[in-house]
Amino acid sequence: xxxxxxxxxxxxxxxxxxxxxxxxxxxxxxxxxxxxxxxxxxxxxxxxxxxxxxxxxxxxxxxxxxxxxxxxxxxxxxxxxxxxxxxxxxxxxxxxxxxxxxxxxxxxxxxxxxxxxxxxxxxxxxxxxxxxxxxxxxxxxxxxxxxxxxxxxxxxxxxxxxxxxxxxxxxxxxxxxxxxxxxxxxxxxxxxxxxxxxxxxxxxxxxxxxxxxxxxxxxxxxxxxxxxxxxxxxxxxxxxxxxxxxxxxxxxxxxxxxxxxxxxxxxxxxxxxxxxxxxxxxx
Ligand SMILES: Cc1cc2nc3c(=O)[nH]c(=O)nc-3n(C[C@H](O)[C@H](O)[C@H](O)COP(=O)(O)OP(=O)(O)OC[C@H]3O[C@@H](n4cnc5c(N)ncnc54)[C@H](O)[C@@H]3O)c2cc1C
Ligand code: FES
Numbered sequence: 454x455x456x457x458x459x460x461x462x463x464x465x466x467x468x469x470x471x472x473x474x475x476x477x478x479x480x481x482x483x484x485x486x487x488x489x490x491x492x493x494x495x496x497x498x499x500x501x502x503x504x505x506x507x508x509x510x511x512x513x514x515x516x517x518x519x520x521x522x523x524x525x526x527x528x529x530x531x532x533x534x535x536x537x538x539x540x541x542x543x544x545x546x547x548x549x550x551x552x553x554x555x556x557x558x559x560x561x562x563x564x565x566x567x568x569x570x571x572x573x574x575x576x577x578x579x580x581x582x583x584x585x586x587x588x589x590x591x592x593x594x595x596x597x598x599x600x601x602x603x604x605x606x607x608x609x610x611x612x613x614x615x616x617x618x619x620x621x622x623x624x625x626x627x628x629x630x631x632x633x634x635x636x637x638x639x640x641x642x643x644x645x646x647x648x649x650x651x652x653x654x655x656x657x658x659x660x661x662x663x664x665x666x667x668x669x670x671x672x673x674x675x676x677x678x679x680x681x682x683x684x685x686x687x688x689x690x691x692x693x694x695x696x697x698x699x700x701x702x703x704x705x706x707x708x709x710x711x712x713x714x715x716x717x718x719x720x721x722x723x724x725x726x727x728x729x730x731x732x733x734x735x736x
Pocket of ligand 2: 703
């Protein structure tokens with residue numbers, strides 16, 4: 454009789470791994486960037502645009518995009534806005550605290566589809582966090598692309614995220630960065646107005662552009678209209694969908710939009726797969 458190799462039980466996809474907070478950076482009044490290191494085992498590898506399920510023990514679990522640099526083997530980085538119970542607990546997790554991590558999950562930006570052409574990135578508010586990894590990825594292989602334009606809108610100057618990164622992308626990485634705010638004090642020297650308005654006159658060739666968009670759903674709807682209006686092909690417009698999620702792995706149906714499970718089919722999806730779903734986005 455042949456000896457049968459004992460199989461290790463498959464890792465439970467619902468079991469979070471403990472990670473320790475090694476840095477806690479206050480980005481704005483309500484937004485914090487946490488750097489995490491595994492308490493045991495290998496660090497996580499991830500693709501730009503993927504998310505993890507972050508677990509605040511005793512409180513609950515939420516999906517949060519990875520906002521760190523995928524080309525640099527440092528800690529696992531997430532940028533979290535305090536909007537409710539779980540995010541409040543995560544934002545309050547100081548250096549030394551332990552949080553749980555499952556993942557990484559989902560389909561990311563896949564910027565390789567933009568090689569040889571222009572890339573237009575449009576972000577609204579906390580939507581810059583899921584785009585940050587792909588900006589570092591583009592910066593790392595900048596010569597693969599022609600024009601790279603980042604349009605970023607925040608509610609006010611004090612809510613602009615990643616100021617030093619925006620400067621570095623503009624000054625050292627050949628990325629054209631335009632920042633606009635909805636409201637500003639008289640001291641603000643920059644643009645005021647919705648980010649979607651910048652799309653109509655931004656410098657990119659719509660016929661060879663990959664557009665990556667992340668922000669509130671209304672911002673994504675208006676951005677998509679503006680991009681299609683300029684002639685960008687619908688399958689070249691990619692949107693990151695932030696739906697309520699529970700399992701993150703396609704088991705519970707919580708994130709389902711008709712036949713799409715946003716946690717596994719997305720969160721990044723081409724507009725062509727979302728076109729009939731615009732009317733149910735807010736459900
Ligand atoms: C794939 C994905 C990636 C995400 N990435 C980030 C990120 O990088 N940073 C970040 O701060 N947040 C991110 N979110 C949103 C985050 O998951 C929610 O803010 C969080 O689930 C709210 O949980 P809570 O218990 O703190 O608040 P709750 O008490 O559950 O909700 C508070 C408020 O937030 C709204 N809300 C709840 N869930 C979501 C959601 N999924 N999307 C939008 N609004 C929601 C509720 O309607 C309510 O108004 C992401 C969501 C998804 C699906
Ligand atoms: S969150 Fe459970 S199926 Fe997507």
